[in-house]
Every structure is written in C-alpha cells, then in structure tokens.
Amino acid sequence: MADMASTTAPAPLTVGFDLDMTLIDSRPGIRACYLALSERTGTYIDADLAVTRLGPPLAEELVNWFPESEIEAMSDLYRSMYPSIAIAATPAMAGAREAIDAVRAAGGRAVVVTAKYEPNAKLHLEHLGIRPDEVVGDLWAEQKAEALREHGAAVYVGDHVGDVRGARKADALSVAVATGPCSTEELASAGADVVLGDLTQFPGWLDGYRPARA
16 A cells, blocks of 8 residues: 555645735825724824834724724724725835735645734735635734634745734744834734745745755
8 A cells, every 4th residue: 555645645735914004005095094084073183104103903093093892893994994995005015916816826725814804804905816715814913823823834924024924823934024104123023934025025935945845
C-alpha cells in the first residue's frame, strides 16, 4: 500500500488580507462619511484626524465625538449612510488587484478579514472588481485569528499593528505593508515577519516565499 503521506497533496496556500489601507484607500470615503454624520447630527467630528488612525473598529473612533450612550445608534446611522457616500469615493490601493492575482497564480486562495462592517466591506470589493474567495468582517486585531484559523490562512497581510497581532495569534506569517497609520518601525516592533512598502512588492515577495513552502 502506498504511503498516504507521500500521496496526499498539500493544502493550497491561503493568504488573508486586511481591507482598509491594505487593499483599499478608504480615507476619502470615510472622511466624507464622517463629515456627513457631523452635519446630520450637529456634532463636531475632525474627519481629517479620524482618517489618520484607521484600523480599529468604528466604535473606537466614535467614542471620541459622542457620549458612550449614543455610540450604538451613531454606529448604525454611520453604516446606513456609508454605502451612498463612501463606496464610490474609495479607490483600490496600488497593487491590490495584482496581489490577489498573485495568490491565485500560485494556486492559492485569498481571504479578506477586516474590522469593517461586513456588508460594506463586500460593497467596496464588488465596486472595485476585487474578488477574494471569502470576506469576513467585524473582526479586529486578535479576533481576526478566528477567521484566519477557520480558513487555514498561512499568511496574513495588513497595515496595522493590530493586524500583526491577529496574524501572530493565528500562527500565520505576518506580512505588513506600510500604507496605513503605522510606520515600518512600528510594524517591525510589533512582530511583523515581513514589512513591505506597499502591495506592489507583494507578488515578488510571494514568488520567493513559495519555494520555501515546497
């Protein structure tokens, strides 16, 4: 009888990607949505400041501008306004499509795991024609490990130190891109295994990573 270990094909490579400031430049859309929320509610929001610290869940930003008792209602209002304001205003990051294509070319699967409200995350990807195999929303930092483990992700790509923590908790290789609010030094200090300038460097990195898996 043939040795089962020698005949079983290895599992396909699964790469997880963050969304905001990794695959999409969500600053213009989020800024516009915060300004609209401010106008709607009569509450001052420094939208320019808010978009410099994207990554954590929406509630963690809203608490800077609204009383704790109003956060749930303001979150619901923001999310309801978001599709008509933020989707069309948000471009893909340089190299985003090519990064997904590189995973597919390697015979792998691409999974988006994001803190963003999942329905809005899917609207962004559909609008931009970026089609990962799965999209999982509403998970931040270490919580992302749940989805990364479920989908068997060996690599997680993100722009925030929270993404690094999520990758490490999932025992996935942390590939960080310095396109969000965290510097290359912050990402490296947080424990990123690889730090890239942006996603345009990802296909070349992946080409070098694949032989290491063989």
